[in-house]
Amino acid sequence: MSNDDEPRAGAVPEEVVQAALRASRDRGVPVADVPLITVAEEAGVSRSTLMRRLGGTRRTLDEAVRARGVDPGGQKPVRERAVEAAGHLISGNGLASATLERVAVAAHCSVHSLYAAFGGRDELLYAVYERYSPILDVETVLAGPRGDLPDTVRAIYRALVDALDREPRVLPAIIADALSRPEDPAVQAMYQRLLPRMLDGVGRWLTDEMAAGRIRDLPLLPLMQQMTGPVFFHFLVRPATERLYKDELPTTEETVEVFMRNFIRAVATSPES
Template identity: 50%
Template sequence: MKDLVAAAVAAAKERGQDVADVPLTAIAATAGISRSTLLRRLGGSRAPLDEAVRRSGVDPGGRPPVRERAIAAAAELVDERGLGGVTLDAVADRAECSLPSLHAVFEGRDGLLTAVFLEHGPLPDLEALVANPPERLEDTVRALHHSFVAALDHRPRIIPAVFGDLFSRPDGPAARLVAGYAPRLYDGLGRLLSPHMEAGRLRPLPLPVLVQLLFGPLLNHMLLRPVLESAFGAGLPSSEESIDLFVEAYLRAVALPPEGDPGSGV
């Protein structure tokens, strides 16, 4: 197999391609054998050759970059084991990459978990909402609740794992994640809620309090929902009905009616 690995690497270098992208015909020609002979020696598939190239220390390519593979692998491990169960060794094994490559790309475990949170957390949807905000307060609150529930239900389930780690280890990786991204989260939420406060539609409460009132009850409900479904079955409102109830409750708590209007100010 060593001669085939050398031929594959040489052919890739000559063609300026990854090994995985070099046709077997070209590798066979470099090795001085026919394509059929090459396939026979490989057992009918090029997979053993690519694996042998990888074992020799050369990335055969033809796959997503290390960053993409590592984020996907880490997200799966977070879903399966929680944040505390994710090690760089486990990620490297599942992503089929080396530990040095993980350190080079992410600068350590916290950097990798941060990348996972950024991809699978609520920030992308929140920033998309900030870019095109609803006009009405009620629509804004509803959109935020939908986004939050989607982030909680999204597989792999990263956000529940983050909260689980926060509750169990206040100084753990989740705390560092939240501390790092809290400014961006609150900036986005402030951009959505502050205009309604300035227009007199929202009570002038500190932003952290408005945000905790916005997501706290819904978070409690969604994290406990699997248990509640077992206990109450069909008697439990659907997720959509629950969102409607929590939107109404939030507006009753913090919305102000327009001047001269005793009704809702949404």
């Protein structure tokens, strides 16, 4: 059957749609999670007959259900479920807790499907970091139209703060692992992938700023650490300190402004930068 001959959502028999909705309601699961054999039994037909009425694809049933105002639902793809599951494991117990076996259990999939989706644990961990770290947000800041030096530093700081506050708290957990277990293979694998990307993003921007004469010519890695270190330290410990000094702490925006001004004063060639 060609695509033009496939049944459209509205062409799926009403009794089939109603059978799918009843089965979903009776089992307390989304329509997309009801096996087709169950839908067929509910409709009083064989599975092969049901498939003919659907044009050979489940998609037409899901579309017919959606056309009646019901979300067919269904699970997210394995890759997305695995990244979310690993993120929560890392947030709660660190990198070591995110084994493929534990991630598979939490994501309701098999270890084999994780290998198929990622190729191995290192790629899974890197996907988690990319999702929950500031790296994509910072790259977006640097790839788009940029303001002056203070505006760009301020935008990068906001991206860092957002990532540190993001749930699950993957970035703080990864930083804690890097500080406590720097020789851990998972930590090493992460930073082997991360550092070149940081140098290609923030490092290139800082190098361009030095070449343009807006900031002083300084060693790149210490310069990056000088830029990000105070922000990371403050916002990593802020959840603990604000319980003791809640009324004395400046707001997040005020704190970002303080660190931005301090960095500009320290490295800019002109105080007007």
